[in-house]
């Protein structure tokens with residue numbers, strides 16, 4: 001049986017053959033994730049060079065293509081889908097969501113405007129509603145699904161700019177903590193603000209925005225003739241998982257007549273848990289919130305979300321009409337997502353969230369997120385007991401930071417030692433960690449977020465940390 005498909009339109013047996021072949025290989029790949037290395041990019045540059053190719057003229061072999069992808073290219077990577085991935089902000093990639101991608105692309109209907117696919121748009125609208133409910137928003141709220149947190153932050157800043165500043169907006173200043181994700185600065189830049197208009201406010205001992213410093217910065221800017229318009233809080237920073245004091249910042253934003261946006265790309269999913277709700281108290285007072293389902297809802301990459309308290313404000317910032325588009329909807333409940341977003345044509349993202357929630361149920365996600373909170377708290381206690389280790393940031397959610405600090409070493413030598421520690425742990429390829437720089441010092445961090453990470457794998461990582469530290473010190 002040929003594994004080549006020279007015709008663009010596949011007949012039924014060909015479709016079945018293609019799906020069966022891909023399905024067998026994909027299932028084997030996913031089942032083997034725990035046995036795959038946690039991260040291995042050695043020889044990656046040579047591999048990449050060997051894959052440079054011209055556009056192929058003739059039909060190629062499916063088997064060869066699957067070998068190339070699954071046997072050659074994929075193994076040389078950080079295994080972000082595997083249980084040992086504790087670096088940056090993990091996600092995992094739920095299989096049911098991957099299946100939703102296939103379904104959505106095979107159905108391939110247009111979901112940018114309600115009139116083109118009312119039922120499918122309703123499915124995506126439901127997902128946005130669920131996220132608004134999680135945020136504690138009321139009936140006027142709405143939002144969009146984006147490709148990720150960066151684009152969601154971008155639309156939030158565009159919305160605040162349109163709502164709060166004149167067309168000539170270059171005096172507008174916005175405020176983030178010095179620990180905020182760089183996508184905010186990038187979003188501000190893309191929205192037309194000079195980088196100097198983005199104020200990085202100092203943080204307190206817990207790496208949370210210093211609210212007194214924020215107030216002082218806003219007042220100083222106003223006194224200098226600038227137009228403070230937006231404060232962006234973090235609900236789970238990438239470096240340490242710090243959750244800013246959302247109640248205090250909300251009150252300050254209200255008193256100073258500023259917009260209030262929360263980047264909850266990492267922490268937002270924990271709103272499904274009681275502990276997460278307690279940690280993120282006050283988030284419902286924000287004008288807009290970024291959630292990132294490809295992080296804390298364990299979806300494959302390509303799934304972000306922005307929810308806003310007032311959907312009409314999002315629409316005013318993005319809405320541009322054209323003669324050739326179907327009539328826009330004013331009916332309550334009927335959403336034209338293209339009117340709320342920078343995008344017109346795009347994939348059916350809602351299905352990638354909806355299908356896993358329908359198939360597993362929210363309880364399964366809540367339980368997995370609670371497990372991550374427990375695992376991080378436990379792992380932090382184990383790390384604390386390692387000789388010469390200092391916990392630099394306690395877990396506020398499922399992330400903590402730590403470093404070796406032997407008393408005899410100076411700052412530079414201590415940083416070098418910690419870099420070697422990170423390399424040594426990662427070289428064992430059972431877990432993959434990443435480091436960062438906190439207050440000028442190189443620091444290791446563990447973020448437990450994948451649904452595939454359980455205690456056994458974390459124990460292996462902790463053993464590796466203990467043994468490599470003993471070798472190095």
Ligand SMILES: Cc1ncc(COP(=O)(O)O)c(C=O)c1O
Nearest residue numbers: 089148149150181183238265266
């Ligand atoms: C706190 C925070 N905000 C925003 C982002 C950007 O999200 P994305 O990578 O989905 O664009 C990240 C990514 O890690 C993040 O950790």
